[in-house]
Amino acid sequence: MKKNYIILLFLIGTYWYAKAQTDVELSQFQMSNITSPAFQLLEETVTDVYTPENVKALALHVQNNFGESLAIEVAPYFFINTKSKNRTYYKYIGVTKENDVLKQNPFSGLNTTTLSFAYLKKDFKNIVGDNDHKTFSIGIRTTLLRFFDKEQIYNNAEKIADELLKIPSPPIQILSMEAGPKKDEAFKKFYLEQQKIEERFKPFQKTIKPIFKLDGALAYSNLFKENTTDGGTVRRFGSWLTGEFNLILNEDDEKSTTNNYMSVLVIARYIEDGFNMEIADTYTTSYYRDFGGKVNFEFGKFTFGYEYLKRNGSISSERSVGTISFALDKNISLTGGFGKDFQVTDNLLAIFGINWGLNLGNTSASVAK
Template structure:
């Protein structure tokens, strides 16, 4: 009996289940991930971000950030991992997040450095006024970000994966006579049988959908540590040959996340996140006597508390700056998840500059998928 047509149909139908849950899928399409990176290192370095303390938990292949003066301020962030060796069979979801089962002992292990998969490159352009500099200046910047350490509740993630696997294994097969017709030589009977098989698995999808509902929620690592570096160049005059002033920074951000509604019937997991950050920046975006640019050095230490409830996220962050310049930033932010690809974010409060330091920022973050996938099962 030729089972190739049957297997093809079953595979096609089973792939339609991939919109439900991150664990247990045959393939994880990047568009299934909810957008969660509210800015980029390239934007953060030039102070064009509602929040300066953040740690994305998942990424798009490509993210576009646009804040305030649309057309004069935008950033693109690229995750190379999703463009490299996309057809490899070893790109499983569990390997991506660093949770694997030892094939010899059966022990579930956490790979804390697997977060390097989340490395991103970001590019930004802004045309804005900077503290102490008269008039707008065109500025370009680049940034690199990666997750240095990341820990999930590995036993919980693995148990949920097993549950999803068992649910999908319990799909009822179509009647034997229908399967026989689908592999037979009669083209009419084969066409009818193939349609019947598709209808059968559509009903199976509806049957097990309630069982899979709890597994479609995004799960965050309970601890993660991110590192980033950035470089920015500001044109001193209106011409490219006028020379540039440079800004260079590096920083590290740690995040701890506590789930607040585990086991609930809600569509999303709610979290309380606590973040801390430390930065060092060398900055030439300063003008002194005779309109000469000069360099300053400063260190930033800050913390942030964030509450995620359904589609809303409410946060407050405080950063203390010491060095050649002593200042502080105290900003509240509100984020709304419009869809899995688009988030809206706004910030209001006191920014670093000494004068006119009231900041009001509104932005849109848009994640784009170019078809990259991460396989979900071994």
Template structure:
């Protein structure tokens, strides 16, 4: 198992280092809360509210490898099911975890593979802080997925009504309908004519052939012109529909309805990490692995009144089993394996583009190492100013005994498609 994970780690680094060096849009960059970071205790949040997966969430910190074969400080997360082509039947009802009709049940188990994301992380620590040791490169691999999502019957029915109205509205917003109807009728007539002429041509004598061939060629040319007109209109239709969808108030209200949080979500995650002292592969050792569950209870539209503090509130509980490799007391390079158990929770309030939360996790080691017990207590905030500008901040106390003050503030900003360093 360990060997398989090591091979996967190396292969993923090679494959996705290339992918990661592509130009990343700034709006795709967000704070690195992937399991790979969470197992190392350096994610802004150790308890993330379950979400639908991202395709290639380019949580890219920095790809500088300083000439070594093992990159330092980079991270990426992607969804294998949707990044690679799949022939499986897709379904909006599964995505939204709602029932198809009144006689069916809500889609509670919406597919572990469909919502799985894989993350790969490398971070170099130049000082001893929290769970990280000085002058060590940490590489981690993580997966997470949604296990259960539950919506209420009312929520499910309301979303189905909104979906039905959405479809009607999209049909109304389609552009060039009458123009295309005329062209499609012309196209049909032209095809009938070419079929007729082709039939005559096949049975024609050589004398008749020349004249019919000319008529046939002219009809084919006419058909090509009609086809080009249809193509020309079809090319602009996606932009026109997108603009209409973006400006239509009814459609915007339907989107809000679709994005309402489910009443309960349960996510599962696994992560495995190794440490390379001095970033030398000869000094490689197992660092930590863990499995955890995050369960969120969400309340939509929690408000004081319609105009004040109308946002979403979540209570998230977390339990985590960890297999750790800790530095023995009074040594610098002797490690011993031990187990630990994390438990705690997070409360989060999100209003429009602003989110504020607090999380607390208690870590308890097995009896022999109870002196290592510690906790993590941090406050987090994120504000999306626009698609290209995020402000994020985390402040509090991290796990461990040394340098446990945990601060992570950053502004992700930029214009166009420039690459960005967020560390």
């Protein structure tokens, strides 16, 4: 009898959890920030052309040389005014309905602003000698503009509301039933109904990307010349804009549990690079302008891409890299890249990374408009 009470309480809890689907845990979305500006400036990344769709409250990025490269990325939005009743999901993405008119705030992406900090011990190709150099960098990234398909967002919300109305009330009457086969059968039927609820919501839990977004980033880095504080430092600075266009490949496939996308990205970047040594103990600053793009294909947990960047300025070079990413779950992803890097010599790039997102504090927002 006690066992039946425990099961019933669990099922009732499941019911109210389903009813609470109107609360969206913003940081529970699929991990998509697979690198950080602090790492991008140091050119220790699988990809140089990317914009994250769903950031985490806190993300950790580790590249090839485990223990000698680490970046931490923080999204302040998830720690500020978390109990406000005005933090709705639709306001977070900038799509709301007022007086039966759908409106869009193109600047809502400022909510995705992140701060990143990186430490890297690396043998930079433009520095004389074979020693790895200790380097620290900071970066900031934000979405300056983003535009969603307003009709698609609202129609998805209406479908969720319709499904919520179909959820049956918890069978409190089971408590008054006498123990026996009939009561066990009632528990079984209700349990199966709760499983069906989750299945019904899956088609509406797909990630919806903006049609277009424009990201901006800044990063600054210091390198210790002799790996000591007395040896002095040299710096590297970068700023860049990245635009992204997204196209759903399976929009009419209602049975699919994910939205598959083709994304086209373009980037324009300016870099002042002090990590150059022409002769021993003589550092010079180079100036680069990078222009390029990337094509990405996302199929569920897998993402495949190819990027090409042309570098002009103090030197001319190019980067041509194929990339792959696999999401182990919503919080952990593995990334890899292979191809040609910017260096004139020893420019074969083969890099592997792990990205781990953490959800801290109360980061939920109501779906209600």
